[in-house]
Amino acid sequence: MRPQRGLLRAGGKSYPCAIGRNGVHRQKHEGDGVTPMGAFALRRVLYRAGRIPRPRTRLPVTPIGPRDGWCDAPDHPAYNRQIQFPFPASAERLNRADPLYDIVVVLGHNDAPAVRGAGSAIFIHAARPNFAPTAGCIALRRADLQEILRLCGPGSKVVIA
Template identity: 50%
Template sequence: MSDIIVTSNGILRHGGLRFRCALGKGGCKPEADKREGDGATPLGRYALRQVYYRVDRLAAPDTRLPLQALTPQDGWCDDPGDPAYNRHVVLPFAASHEKLWREDSVYDVIVVLGHNDDPPVPGMGSAIFLHVARADYSGTEGCVALALSDLLALLAVLPPNAAMQIVSAA
């Protein structure tokens, strides 16, 4: 099966599936121009590395991707000066980080995209995920976001080597 295709006008397609998605509030920009904190979704092709989910809020998603339940100690380093930059970390953590166990529902399911991770280049962007969209599909910090039901439907049909290609709308 082909890649997941996400267009800069907020449409995600995979096989016969087609979903509305939220993108970065800073728009989309070429991967080489992506910077930490710019709120932009990076254009490019990214492997889907890992799925995390809130075990207290939903059952394990049906997926062939690597799957792990979140805990309140899960975080993601977003400090370009730290050796753990753009990596999963265990909280408490001294450097700047995002908490993955959130009060809202946007991180109830998180799919880690392989953006700036092999190896991470400090300042080129961290924590680019596929996650749950807010009800109004408002802009993300650079991630791609789907309605929970759409995200779960997508995960159920993806092969273990799935990738997402984010492209400019024609």
């Protein structure tokens, strides 16, 4: 069985986190449940303005709107990019009923440029109770995520090993 939990280290501290249900791997494929291995830039922060205050960070911050989503259709030109619903292809809603995406850190995974099928929507976001595994993202306690974001700015990266 592959590990589904890890530690995120930042600012001299370690934070428990959930990872993909199929662990960490060098090769990431759309829908495989793997958290990709590598060093990824923290691109920007999205948040639910109606639920939480604007996160304190030096990264770019944008509120999540009711029509916001993320394209996960490998054959679509908007693959692994933020989109607006209605949308003609498969996409994940960012405006969720649960609190998992109240804060979303967009990672620079498969985005320069996006390669079809190499994985999409790899984020750092809030964890489920008991740190249940993710579909490939890193998930932290919301308070830990907010604490870490205060340390982050342009040039910040996460290293997944």
